[in-house]
Amino acid sequence: MNSLKTFIFPDTDPFRETRYPLLLLCAPLVYLQPVEANPDRPGDANEPDLFTERGLCQAHTPAPLGADRDRFQRLINDIRERRDDYAAQLSALTVASLSAPPAERSEEARHQIVSSLLGQHGLADDIAAKTATLERWQARLVLAIAEMLEKEEEALRADLELLSEREMDMLRSLQGEDGPEEDNPLAELEKIRTRLATPRPGSFTARFKAWLKLMRAAEPPQTELWLASSMDAADQVFEALDEDRSPGAVPVLTLSLPQAIAASPRYVIEQIEQFHHQAAEVLAAIATDLASIRERDYPAVAQPEDLLPTTGGSVERWSALLDQHFPASSHGRSSLTFYLLPGHSIPSLLSLAGASPDEERHPHHGLLAVLHD
Template sequence: MIFPATVPRAEFCLPLLLLCDRISWCRTVEEDEGALGGGTDHFTKLPFCQARIPAPLGPARASFFALIRDLRSQKGDFAARFGRLALAALGDSAQGATESAMDILQLLRGSGIALAGESGGGDAVREAVVWQARLVLELGAIIDEEAEALRRQLAEIQTRERSLFAGLHGEETAGDAGDRPETSAAVEDPASERMLRLRLRAWTRLYTFAEDGAGPDDLLITDRVSAWERLWDTARAVSCAEPVTVAELSVPVVDENTEVRDFLARAAAFRQEAAAALVGLEAALRPGAAVGNSLPPASVALWDAALQRHFPASAGTTGRLTLVRFVGLSRAGLLRAAFDDATISKTDTAASVCLGLFVPRFF
């Protein structure tokens, strides 16, 4: 289960297919069969992508997507007000958050988008909370799309500049360093960090909305370092057991030049060759695994050998996947404590929680 993204990206999800044959993520509502499909829509329809919908909308789905289309195009005061309220509803003030969430629900009901008692329990506050979570996550997806479009534009400009520079110096090529645009880790400013915190809180509320929403065997994987650090710090603060690093694994780098079908074929062959390592990894991540159980060096060596054989282009630059297990914590309890200011009680404790951090480029 990847988080907090509600729209999976190839560069994040494809490398994880070395670990398993299926990736899941939380979808805010049921799939829109209309015109919302964007550039990533085809990717989500591939067999290895599995969406989970903790709080289906049902009859209100069409109206919700109409609102999201307005948010995307920034049309009208109505959509703008929803955007402001959605962010305020997850703010630092608990009282202000509740009031803003209820304002959202009243506006939605007044417009015919939200139905009274749609959450099944008739609890207005609970219904308001899940509605504002949906809106924040949709706003986050829009921000991600805009950031990705900007990144691609900057990469194209950088490529043209390199080509022009090479031409001015009478060179046929800028050399190996100029064949591909440079990529560097994004520097997260305070505004983007605050938005990430809001998205993590919204995702946690959506993921844990239903009783069965937080799957007992989910391996939660994020590519947000600050989210990982927050979970790590929270787990260490509330658990008496030291976190267990199960494995640190190299994975191939995926970019816009990666051909999906070819990658899937290579990943399937990789899993077959590294089957023994995967069996050991599954055992180490299992909730009932012995404390301190981690992937043995021989299995890591088998993984690396299979990676080099099936993804030789990854020899110089690889991604990194770190897997950790926290004993004595429940998945929902840890998420709420880390991102939703909750306190883990004795009823929240369970066998263990498995977390993963994905770093797309590791030199």
């Protein structure tokens, strides 16, 4: 396989229609798995197993739960099924606790929230007494809830996109300008659309800090590329680069991708492997060019065409293959922009476990891709 081994962040569940296209280029796609797979059911042909067995995905579990795994899963299932019962606790846990500075948050309140959630499911009392353990439990909860909500919002967004502007206009005319506001389904739809389009920086910050908390528990696997699943995620790296007063990130390449691949997991895998076979030469050329710029000296002044002199033709061939296998008319288009981070790796910028202390003397440039939906 000539694709790039890539670590995606802060996603913890890449098994969805809008993430499958990444596997055309980025494989295996490594992701943080907050809770290890069930060791008693290794033979289950579930979605993650199918992609892992084919070498397309790889889980990284830096802080496994061990004997407490099943009880944590019961807690998450209970939250999923009884969302309203947990609303107040989850609001305080996901936004206030992790996004506020330490001086502004109450340690006692945080302990009470997590202890309450854990205690309701028979988890040991001493978990809440150990700060590091408590913070990791909290991080797992935040990430699990974030993925849960993101999937629901993604499904809702897809449903709303099925309503064309013409259909919305028809609903407005049926409602009438002087129609009652209460029990107005059109008004509710507009509110939902607005809410989905409104950025929530506090929620993202909480999620990223939770991801970082678990990632710092163990050294991540070596990868050629790190992939930010949103501009918010990329900004975390760019801000760390700015704080170090280093040269800024240099955009070197942009590649198109399908916006989504909507099919069963087995068929998605079949499509991806067919594409890998047809695009083997192009994938090898792109991977080789990107790998080469990470190792060589970075000039003080450089243009993308100087850094990647042979990639131009590969981009055209890549786009042609995409149009052949995944036409824009049926699959839409997103894009990946690649940035070179001179003299710094992403693990060092994020202070992850295992970041080399000798990087300043023997620098390897970081390579960051940013997904633009």
